[in-house]
Amino acid sequence: MARTAGSHxxxxxxxxxxxxxxxxxxxxxxxxxMRRIAADVGLQAGALYNxxxxxxxxxxxxxxxxxxxxxxxxxxxxxxxxxxxxxxAFTQFHIRFNLDRADAVFxxxxxxxxxxxxxxxxxxxxxxxxxxxxxxxxxxxxxxxxFAIRDPKIASLAVIAMLTxxxxxxxxxxxxxxxxxxxxxxxxxRSLAGA
Amino acid sequence: MARTAGSHxxxxxxxxxxxxxxxxxxxxxxxxxMRRIAADVGLQAGALYNxxxxxxxxxxxxxxxxxxxxxxxxxxxxxxxxxxxxxxAFTQFHIRFNLDRADAVFxxxxxxxxxxxxxxxxxxxxxxxxxxxxxxxxxxxxxxxxFAIRDPKIASLAVIAMLTxxxxxxxxxxxxxxxxxxxxxxxxxRSLAGA
DNA sequence: GTCTATAAGGTGATAGAC
DNA sequence: GTCTATCACCTTATAGAC
Numbered sequence: 432m433a434r435t436a437g438s439h440x441x442x443x444x445x446x447x448x449x450x451x452x453x454x455x456x457x458x459x460x461x462x463x464x465m466r467r468i469a470a471d472v473g474l475q476a477g478a479l480y481n482x483x484x485x486x487x488x489x490x491x492x493x494x495x496x497x498x499x500x501x502x503x504x505x506x507x508x509x510x511x512x513x514x515x516x517x518x519x520a521f522t523q524f525h526i527r528f529n530l531d532r533a534d535a536v537f538x539x540x541x542x543x544x545x546x547x548x549x550x551x552x553x554x555x556x557x558x559x560x561x562x563x564x565x566x567x568x569x570x571x572x573x574x575x576x577x578f579a580i581r582d583p584k585i586a587s588l589a590v591i592a593m594l595t596x597x598x599x600x601x602x603x604x605x606x607x608x609x610x611x612x613x614x615x616x617x618x619x620x621r622s623l624a625g626a
Numbered sequence: 627m628a629r630t631a632g633s634h635x636x637x638x639x640x641x642x643x644x645x646x647x648x649x650x651x652x653x654x655x656x657x658x659x660m661r662r663i664a665a666d667v668g669l670q671a672g673a674l675y676n677x678x679x680x681x682x683x684x685x686x687x688x689x690x691x692x693x694x695x696x697x698x699x700x701x702x703x704x705x706x707x708x709x710x711x712x713x714x715a716f717t718q719f720h721i722r723f724n725l726d727r728a729d730a731v732f733x734x735x736x737x738x739x740x741x742x743x744x745x746x747x748x749x750x751x752x753x754x755x756x757x758x759x760x761x762x763x764x765x766x767x768x769x770x771x772x773f774a775i776r777d778p779k780i781a782s783l784a785v786i787a788m789l790t791x792x793x794x795x796x797x798x799x800x801x802x803x804x805x806x807x808x809x810x811x812x813x814x815x816r817s818l819a820g821a
Numbered sequence: 822g823t824c825t826a827t828a829a830g831g832t833g834a835t836a837g838a839c
Numbered sequence: 840g841t842c843t844a845t846c847a848c849c850t851t852a853t854a855g856a857c
Contacts, residue, residue: 443822458739461656464850478823480852541736544654579817582810585802589814592791593784600783607780615777619784623818638840660833672835673841681833 444482446472452493456534460490460545490542491550497535498557504528505564514572515626521565522620523613525594530609533598562587572624579625590620639677641667647688651729655685655740685737686745692730693752699723700759709767710821716760717815718808720789725804728793757782767819774820785815 450471454463465486466476483489508524511517529536543551566587572578580586594616601612645666649658660681661671678684703719706712724731738746761782767773775781789811796807 459654459656461654462740465852466850474822475824476851477825477853481822486851544652545657581813582802585807585810586814588791588795589788589811592794593788596783596787599787607777612780615780616784618776619781619818622820623814625817659831661831669840670842671833672843675834676840 443472443474447474447479447482448489448493451489452534452538455490455493455542456537460486460538460542487545487547487550490538491546491554493535494539494542494546494554495550495557497532497539498554498561500532501528502557502560502564505561509564514568514575514577515621517568518572518578518620518624518626519617521568522590522594522617525591526597526613526616527609529595529598530601536595536598562591565590569624572626577626586623590623593619638667638669642669642674642677643684643688646684647729647733650685650688650737651732655681655733655737682740682742682745685733686741686749688730689734689737689741689749690745690752692727692734693749693756695727696723697752697755697759700756704759709763709770709772710816712763713767713773713815713819713821714812716763717785717789717812720786721792721808721811722804724790724793725796731790731793757786760785764819767821772821781819785818788814 447468451463451468454468454471464476465479469476469479479489483492505521505524505528508520509517511520539554543554546554566583569578569580569583569586573580573583597612597616601607601609603609607615642663646658646663649663649666659671660674664671664674674684678687700716700719700723703715704712706715734749738749741749761778764773764775764778764781768775768778792807792811796802796804798804802810
C-alpha cells in the first residue's frame with residue numbers, strides 16, 4: 432500500500448499505539464525495540480519520536496488509557512437497582528470488557544514493574560478505584576443483608592482475580608461461548624458472595 | 627567477605643540462581659543482563675557460563691524447578707479423606723506455598739512468553755498437571771454429592787486464579803495474618819464449591 | 822513528518838591466560 | 840573456576856537534510 436509522505440499524521444499515531452500494544456503484550460516491553468515497533472508500522476525508528484517523547488511514555492499512555500477506559504465503561508454500565516443485580520452486572524461486564532482488550536489487560540499488570548515510580552503510582556491509583564467500585568457493591572450487599580461475606584475488601588480482590596483469570600484460557604470458538612462463561616462465573620460469584 | 631578462587635563451586639551455583647530469581651522477578655528476564663546477575667553474586671559475566679549454557683536455560687530451570695517443587699509438595703500434603711477436606715487442604719497449601727516463593731511464582735507465569743517453544747510446552751504441561759489435581763478433587767466432590775459445581779474444569783481455574791491473587795497484595799505484618807487469610811479464602815472457596 | 826546518519830553505550834556469548 | 844578482552848550486534852534517542 433502506498434504511503435504519501437506527510438499526509439497521514441492523524442492515523443500514524445493510532446497505528447503506532449496499536450503496534451506497540453500488540454508487541455508489548457506478546458513479547459514484553461523490555462524485549463521490544465523502538466525499531467521493531469517502527470518496522471511494524473512501516474517507519475524508521477526516528478519517526479516514532481514525533482508521536483511520543485520516549486518509549487516509557489508510550490508504555491504508560493497505553494496502560495493509563497486502558498484503565499481510564501475501564502473505569503468510564505463501568506460507570507456507564509453500573510445501573511442495577513440491588514447489590515445483587517449490580518454484582519451480576521459487574522461480573523458479566525468485567526469478563527466481556529477484559530476479553531475484548533486482552534492485550535491491554537495483559538500489559539496493564541505485566542508491565543507495572545517497567546513503569547517509572549510516578550507512573551506506577553498513578554496506575555495503582557486507577558486500579559484501586561476499580562477495586563473499590565466492586566468493594567462498595569459488596570459492602571452495600573452486606574449492609575442490606577443480601578450478601579454473606581466476611582471481608583468485602585478481600586472478597587473484591589478475590590473476585591477480580593478470578594474473573595481476570597478468564598483471559599488466560601478463553602478462546603472464541605472453544606468449548607464454551609461467552610454467555611456460557613459469563614453464566615458459569617456468575618454462578619460462582621453468587622455462591623461466593625452467599626447471595 | 628573473602629572469596630578464595632576455585633573453592634566455592636558448590637555454593638556459587640545456588641547463589642547465581644538466587645540472584646537471577648530475584649532480579650528476573652523484580653525487573654523482568656529481558657531487562658536483566660548476565661552482567662547484572664554476575665555483579666550481584668560478585669563475579670564477572672563470563673564466569674556464569676560455568677553454571678548455565680545460556681540465559682534462556684537459566685530462566686527455564688528456575689521455572690521448571692518451581693513447578694516440580696509445587697507438584698511434589700502438594701503430592702506430599704494431599705492426605706484428606708473427603709473431597710471437602712482435600713479442598714480445604716489445597717486452599718491452605720496453595721496460599722502458603724505460593725507466598726513462601728513469591729518470586730518464583732511471579733516468574734513462572736510472567737516470563738512464559740520469554741521461553742523457547744519447547745520449554746514453554748514443558749511448563750504448560752506442569753501447570754496443567756497442577757490444575758488437574760484440583761479439578762479431580764472437585765469432580766470427586768460432585769460425584770459423591772458434597773459439592774454443587776456446574777463445571778469443575780472452569781471452577782479449578784477460577785479457584786487457582788483467586789488463590790494466586792493473594793500474592794499481589796499480601797504482606798507479612800499487614801492487617802491480616804496468614805492463618806486469617808487462609809481462613810477467609812477457605813470460606814470463599816467452600817461457598818463457591820457449594821459445600 | 823520522515824528520512825539517514827550517528828552518538829554513546831549496553832547485549833549474550835566465547836577464547837585463552839592463570 | 841574465574842579472570843580479562845573481545846566479537847558482532849543491538850539499544851534509545853537526537854541532529855539535520857529534505
